[in-house]
Amino acid sequence: MPYTYGSYGNENPWINEICEQTNAYSILVNEGVAKAKGIGNGDSVWLESPVRKVRATARLTQCIHPEVVGVGGHFGHWSPGMPIAQGKGVNFNGLLPTDLDHIDMISTALDHCVEVKVYKC
Numbered sequence: 076m077p078y079t080y081g082s083y084g085n086e087n088p089w090i091n092e093i094c095e096q097t098n099a100y101s102i103l104v105n106e107g108v109a110k111a112k113g114i115g116n117g118d119s120v121w122l123e124s125p126v127r128k129v130r131a132t133a134r135l136t137q138c139i140h141p142e143v144v145g146v147g148g149h150f151g152h153w154s155p156g157m158p159i160a161q162g163k164g165v166n167f168n169g170l171l172p173t174d175l176d177h178i179d180m181i182s183t184a185l186d187h188c189v190e191v192k193v194y195k196c
Contacts, residue, residue: 084149085149085150085152085159085160085163085164086152086157086159086160087159088159091159091160091163094163094164095163098117098132098134099147099150099164100132100147100150100163100164101117101131101132101133101134101164102120102122102131102132102133102134102144102145102146102147102165102193103134103136103138103139103144103145103146104120104133104134104135104136104139104144104145104193105135105136105137105139105140105141105143106135106136106137107137107141108141108193109133109135110135112193112194112195113195114133114135114193114194114195115133115135116133116134116135117132117133117134118132118133118195118196119131119132119133119195119196120132120133120193120194120195120196121192121193121194121195121196122144122146122165122170122191122192122193123191123192123193123194124170124171124172124189124190124191125172125189125190126169126170126171126172126173127169127170129151129165129166129169129170130196131146131164131165133193144191144193146165146167146170147164147165147167148167150163150164150165150166150167151163151164151165151166151167151169152166153166167187168185170189170191171185171186171187171189172186172189173185177189
């Protein structure tokens with residue numbers, strides 16, 4: 076999976092091309108969990124948090140804990156000013172609740188652990 080600094084990296088056509096060729100816009104799902112849910116590699120799935128439900132492409136791997144879903148942190152851009160990156164991948168921040176129970180009161184950072192459901196579309 077390609078890594079870039081900042082959130083504008085996949086607006087770069089070369090980085091976008093690498094992301095597309097390596098399936099980096101997919102979410103990572105534990106292979107055993109996915110098979111139990113009838114999800115195959117490359118299947119469209121719903122990723123549902125308490126505040127939002129988004130469509131994603133599943134990439135199965137044994138390299139992720141069964142209770143975790145891997146979501147890229149710089150994908151799912153919605154800005155019209157980012158035409159290359161727009162709509163690719165999942166906007167992780169959109170899955171996070173932004174109420175006082177989920178914000179660190181000292182740094183004002185969002186809690187980056189959110190319970191989600193993953194199921195086939």
